[in-house]
Amino acid sequence: MMNAFSYIYLIPLIPLLTFLFLGFTAKKIKEPLSGYIGTASLTAVFGLSLYTAYKYFFEIGLVNGKYQPVTVMIKQGWIHFTDKLAIDLGVLIDPISVMMLVVVSTISLMVHIYSLGYMHADTGFSRFYAYLSLFSFSMLGLVLSSNLFMIYIFWELVGVSSFLLIGFYFEKPSAVSASKKAFIVTRFADMFFLIGILMIGYFAQSFDFETLNSPATYNTIQGWIAHHQIASFMGLSVFTWALILVYIGGMGKSAMFPLHIWLPDAMEGPTPVSALIHAATMVVAGVFLVARLYPLYFHVQDGYALRVVAVVGAFSALFAAIIALTQEDIKRVLAFSTMSQIGYMMMALGVSGFSGHEGLGYMAGMFHLFTHAMFKALLFLTAGAIIHAVHSNFMKDMGGLNKYLPVSSAVFLIAALAISGIPPFAGFFSKDEILTAAFEYNKFIWLIGFLVAGLTAFYMFRLYFRIFFNKQTHYEHPPHEAPYSMLTAMVFLGLMTIISGFIPFSELVSADRMPFHSAIEWGDPLVIASILMGLTGIGVAYLMYYKETNYPKKVASAMGVWYQWAKHKFYMDELYIFITHKIVFDRISKPIAWFDRNVIDGFMNLLGVTVEKTAERLKVIQTGRMQDYAMYFVSGVIAIVMLIVYFR
Amino acid sequence: MIEGVSLIEIMSLTTILFFIGIYGFLTRTNLIAMLMSLELMVNAEAINFVAINKYLSPNILQGQIFSLFIIALAAAETALALAIILHLYRLTVTVDVKEVEELKY
Numbered sequence: 111m112m113n114a115f116s117y118i119y120l121i122p123l124i125p126l127l128t129f130l131f132l133g134f135t136a137k138k139i140k141e142p143l144s145g146y147i148g149t150a151s152l153t154a155v156f157g158l159s160l161y162t163a164y165k166y167f168f169e170i171g172l173v174n175g176k177y178q179p180v181t182v183m184i185k186q187g188w189i190h191f192t193d194k195l196a197i198d199l200g201v202l203i204d205p206i207s208v209m210m211l212v213v214v215s216t217i218s219l220m221v222h223i224y225s226l227g228y229m230h231a232d233t234g235f236s237r238f239y240a241y242l243s244l245f246s247f248s249m250l251g252l253v254l255s256s257n258l259f260m261i262y263i264f265w266e267l268v269g270v271s272s273f274l275l276i277g278f279y280f281e282k283p284s285a286v287s288a289s290k291k292a293f294i295v296t297r298f299a300d301m302f303f304l305i306g307i308l309m310i311g312y313f314a315q316s317f318d319f320e321t322l323n324s325p326a327t328y329n330t331i332q333g334w335i336a337h338h339q340i341a342s343f344m345g346l347s348v349f350t351w352a353l354i355l356v357y358i359g360g361m362g363k364s365a366m367f368p369l370h371i372w373l374p375d376a377m378e379g380p381t382p383v384s385a386l387i388h389a390a391t392m393v394v395a396g397v398f399l400v401a402r403l404y405p406l407y408f409h410v411q412d413g414y415a416l417r418v419v420a421v422v423g424a425f426s427a428l429f430a431a432i433i434a435l436t437q438e439d440i441k442r443v444l445a446f447s448t449m450s451q452i453g454y455m456m457m458a459l460g461v462s463g464f465s466g467h468e469g470l471g472y473m474a475g476m477f478h479l480f481t482h483a484m485f486k487a488l489l490f491l492t493a494g495a496i497i498h499a500v501h502s503n504f505m506k507d508m509g510g511l512n513k514y515l516p517v518s519s520a521v522f523l524i525a526a527l528a529i530s531g532i533p534p535f536a537g538f539f540s541k542d543e544i545l546t547a548a549f550e551y552n553k554f555i556w557l558i559g560f561l562v563a564g565l566t567a568f569y570m571f572r573l574y575f576r577i578f579f580n581k582q583t584h585y586e587h588p589p590h591e592a593p594y595s596m597l598t599a600m601v602f603l604g605l606m607t608i609i610s611g612f613i614p615f616s617e618l619v620s621a622d623r624m625p626f627h628s629a630i631e632w633g634d635p636l637v638i639a640s641i642l643m644g645l646t647g648i649g650v651a652y653l654m655y656y657k658e659t660n661y662p663k664k665v666a667s668a669m670g671v672w673y674q675w676a677k678h679k680f681y682m683d684e685l686y687i688f689i690t691h692k693i694v695f696d697r698i699s700k701p702i703a704w705f706d707r708n709v710i711d712g713f714m715n716l717l718g719v720t721v722e723k724t725a726e727r728l729k730v731i732q733t734g735r736m737q738d739y740a741m742y743f744v745s746g747v748i749a750i751v752m753l754i755v756y757f758r
Numbered sequence: 759m760i761e762g763v764s765l766i767e768i769m770s771l772t773t774i775l776f777f778i779g780i781y782g783f784l785t786r787t788n789l790i791a792m793l794m795s796l797e798l799m800v801n802a803e804a805i806n807f808v809a810i811n812k813y814l815s816p817n818i819l820q821g822q823i824f825s826l827f828i829i830a831l832a833a834a835e836t837a838l839a840l841a842i843i844l845h846l847y848r849l850t851v852t853v854d855v856k857e858v859e860e861l862k863y
Binding site: 729732733736741744 | 863
């Protein structure tokens with residue numbers, strides 16, 4: 111069993127070597143060779159990932175009706191804290207890590223191919239591919255990590271690569287500030303994550319996922335909580351707090367409210383990067399993290415931490431969907447849509463049960479992660495093709511593009527239908543299962559999800575109609591369809607969007623790793639309601655945006671201040687600036703800076719000035735005349751001799 | 759032992775000689791003259807060594823050997839000092855210390 115996956119370390123290693131090679135030779139290797147090298151290495155990774163998935167799911171994973179986790183240990187006891195507590199260096203292969211391998215390598219490969227065309231004639235072409243390889247390495251390492259500390263290391267590495275790629279156009283001030291913002295906000299969240307990891311390590315005496323997720327661990331912790339043998343704070347046990355802190359780390363990476371502010375700005379990066387990092391892979395790391403520790407989340411203190419996950423997820427989904435209705439920049443609409451969909455996944459995990467069919471939410475969350483990666487990456491890549499054609503991010507500069515960009519229009523339609531939850535496209539299946547799970551858990555959460563489904567359909571088709579139909583804009587140069595490399599990636603993802611809904615996900619991924627059967631019941635009122643909701647959203651968008659009408663203006667003015675609030679993203683950025691500048695900087699940092707500058711520095715300056723003044727007085731005795739020195743010397747000797755004679 | 763001459767007398771002589779040297783060293787500004795004053799001081803010490811050796815422990819020759827060393831050292835030192843003075847003269851066309859006071863604040 112161990113040896114079957116002994117090649118697995120190659121999967122992160124290949125992109126790492128590619129990164130080092132391209133990074134050191136970026137000046138020498140020119141376009142398109144560096145792109146081909148990067149794409150070739152990702153093709154190898156893609157092949158290995160698919161092979162791993164096939165082997166795990168269909169050959170050796172399933173033992174006695176349960177998917178057994180496989181750990182490939184590279185180094186046992188890599189770093190020792192105490193005799194018991196040590197960090198291993200290993201690879202954990204279980205259904206979700208294999209699924210994530212497939213997602214990451216597929217999207218990454220498509221983005222590599224797409225960028226051959228998109229980044230054509232960019233001066234940073236080789237640098238771009240080097241960064242993409244670094245990101246692929248970090249993300250693959252993240253999904254394969256076998257313990258919390260390793261995941262933390264890779265967590266920071268994806269943060270760095272995200273920082274580098276958002277700030278790729280570093281001569282643009284907005285890109286620089288966006289990359290800083292992304293890095294600082296996620297780092298701020300990671301601080302809580304680290305505290306959570308250390309607390310878990312302290313109380314559970316292990317960082318290893320398999321040990322943490324075993325019934326022995328969570329039953330022990332549950333026993334402590336039941337007998338008040340573990341400290342508690344505000345009615346919650348320390349361990350629940352640790353899980354919430356870990357989840358805050360996930361909120362930072364996954365752009366959950368209120369730590370979402372970096373995601374819209376991250377759209378300053380090149381569009382393929384937005385597709386890869388800020389839509390499909392890195393931003394779902396938070397979802398992956400919760401799924402990774404799911405048994406703990408579910409069992410410790412009756413899943414209190416999981417309720418937090420559900421509430422934050424549902425709120426973020428609604429919040430982001432409302433903002434997405436009003437944005438004008440197509441990439442920002444997609445960014446808020448991503449945030450909303452990740453909220454959906456979090457909500458799905460939050461409402462899930464554990465064993466058998468009760469684990470539907472978990473399965474649906476993972477399924478949605480998979481399908482969302484495909485169609486959201488596709489949406490971003492298509493947006494990239496549109497931006498490539500019209501050289502603008504704003505919807506007002508587009509319109510009537512259907513006849514210029516037929517392929518982009520078609521794949522965009524597929525992806526928009528998928529995200530709106532229209533069968534038979536991928537999003538329908540995952541979204542419907544999320545809604546079913548939410549309905550069983552809590553009607554209010556279901557209602558939020560249901561509403562968000564309608565809003566999603568509306569804003570996606572608002573985007574679609576305004577870009578491809580609506581008013582015919584006059585273009586200086588007629589927009590042309592993207593080059594073949596870009597179209598290849600888009601069409602491939604389009605196909606994935608159509609077929610990935612039919613994957614029997616519940617047979618592969620489940621909370622307790624036991625396959626169960628789950629199928630859409632077409633007669634179920636819930637299913638019909640969610641399809642109708644999607645169609646309603648599309649229909650309203652059709653009425654308002656298919657032809658140029660004055661409905662949007664009327665609705666906007668009817669909503670008045672609410673529209674303005676949503677358009678300004680509920681002033682979250684301003685709130686953050688107020689808190690950081692007016693409160694943290696002015697009230698805390700400035701007095702400290704004053705103290706530092708005046709008291710601490712003042713004392714040091716006083717010492718310096720005293721020494722300088724004294725030296726000024728003393729220096730006149732250094733005349734440079736040899737005889738003066740000889741005089742001092744002789745006088746000194748005479749004085750010492752006299753003292754000795756006198757005091758003897 | 760030297761008949762009719764006590765150690766005090768010899769040491770008075772050397773002290774006078776030594777302070778003549780110091781006086782010369784401190785007052786003369788010509789480097790050659792200063793060097794000569796230095797030689798006077800060294801010689802005063804050499805005489806002291808011999809005399810004290812003779813009067814206090816006549817059987818041991820340490821003091822006399824030391825004075826030989828001092829003479830050798832003085833010769834070496836004079837050679838060195840003269841070389842420096844010569845070089846200084848080439849640079850500044852003077853052997854007066856008052857003219858060369860570059861190394862000061």
